[in-house]
Amino acid sequence: MPLVNMRDMLQHAYQNGYAVGGFDLVSLDFLDAIMAAGESQRSPLILSLAESHFEYYDFELAMAAAEQAAKRSSIPVAIHLDHGASYESAVKAINLGCNGVMVDASHEDFEGNVAMTKKIVDMAHACGVPVEGELGYVAGVEGEDAEKHPGEVIYTSVDEAKAYVQQTRVDCLAVSVGTVHGRMKGEPVLDFDRLQQINAALKIPLVIHGGTGLSDAQFKRLIENGVAKINYYTALADAAGRRMRDNVANDERCGYTGIVNGIQDAMRAEIERCMQNWGSAGQADAVLAAAQAWQPVHHVIIYNVNTDDASQVSNMMREGEKVLSQIPGVRRVITATAVQQDAKYQFSWLIEFVHQNVIASYREHPDHVAFADNLFRPIAGDRISIDFTQNYFPG
Numbered sequence: 001m002p003l004v005n006m007r008d009m010l011q012h013a014y015q016n017g018y019a020v021g022g023f024d025l026v027s028l029d030f031l032d033a034i035m036a037a038g039e040s041q042r043s044p045l046i047l048s049l050a051e052s053h054f055e056y057y058d059f060e061l062a063m064a065a066a067e068q069a070a071k072r073s074s075i076p077v078a079i080h081l082d083h084g085a086s087y088e089s090a091v092k093a094i095n096l097g098c099n100g101v102m103v104d105a106s107h108e109d110f111e112g113n114v115a116m117t118k119k120i121v122d123m124a125h126a127c128g129v130p131v132e133g134e135l136g137y138v139a140g141v142e143g144e145d146a147e148k149h150p151g152e153v154i155y156t157s158v159d160e161a162k163a164y165v166q167q168t169r170v171d172c173l174a175v176s177v178g179t180v181h182g183r184m185k186g187e188p189v190l191d192f193d194r195l196q197q198i199n200a201a202l203k204i205p206l207v208i209h210g211g212t213g214l215s216d217a218q219f220k221r222l223i224e225n226g227v228a229k230i231n232y233y234t235a236l237a238d239a240a241g242r243r244m245r246d247n248v249a250n251d252e253r254c255g256y257t258g259i260v261n262g263i264q265d266a267m268r269a270e271i272e273r274c275m276q277n278w279g280s281a282g283q284a285d286a287v288l289a290a291a292q293a294w295q296p297v298h299h300v301i302i303y304n305v306n307t308d309d310a311s312q313v314s315n316m317m318r319e320g321e322k323v324l325s326q327i328p329g330v331r332r333v334i335t336a337t338a339v340q341q342d343a344k345y346q347f348s349w350l351i352e353f354v355h356q357n358v359i360a361s362y363r364e365h366p367d368h369v370a371f372a373d374n375l376f377r378p379i380a381g382d383r384i385s386i387d388f389t390q391n392y393f394p395g
Ligand SMILES: [Zn+2]
Pocket: 083, 181, 209, 210, 231
């Protein structure tokens, strides 16, 4: 069950002077390679799904796979929406099982960035989910040559960072200190003085995007100055790409499995190297001890109705499934009818919340209030409602 609260995971890294990798995945090969590296290095890790990559895979299917991989692993894992573009995509990601989200409103002006980030933080915190903000602008596109996307790098200012974190209450902050997304020519020049000042002013975990191409020594200095999460994708995609080109060069008639043969090993070696260099290797057990387990809550209602109008009852259920499943923090809504006709209660709801915090925010949500007042309570006076949290037996 080692899905853990990402806020706790990053706090542990921040306080103990290492960084956790947020590895973007675009296929099951990536997922397998990331998990295998984490297991072999006993390292905490973040499975990262970037909204800009959703054209390459089905987000919903990838989430199911990522969650299954996390649940059967023995190392602490968090699942993160990378570069979430809107409030709606943040809600969708949380309801599909992400327990961390990034708001990317860094293209907006300061006020616009604060407004959008704050709206998402309020929603996410009501679901128990931590949020990564971004201030300044890290140019480029993940997995592509940086020079093809020259956009100007805008460095994060210390004063703005302070105001931004105070006003939005983000849990960690992606800063721009000279890295770019994608592949760089030559070694980037990083502004460590600026990073040191930002860290001293904020004292929260900092995040670096565009880690590909940095030297081991640069990573060490970033981590010494408060970086506790490093986003990493391009180098993995390149390692896989090199292997695929070799496979084709050795046998130009090879098919799909021949082309992808060995790419997991190539990516895994690169991820293991990062985990060792960033200091997350060997931290799995300490994080498991320090971090809260990420546990769903089952909101269960059993009830009888005071009407013989079967279509009124089924309409109420259908409307409830539709409306309630859209509320932030609701993973699924199941309505059911008793198998035994003489059962004491004839109907049930099972509503799964991503986190205990949702008990309160769900109760107050206007869509829930309207449904309960207008459709449900008038016909379901006889009911029992209880919230259950899943048992967790470590070890
Ligand atoms: Zn990024």
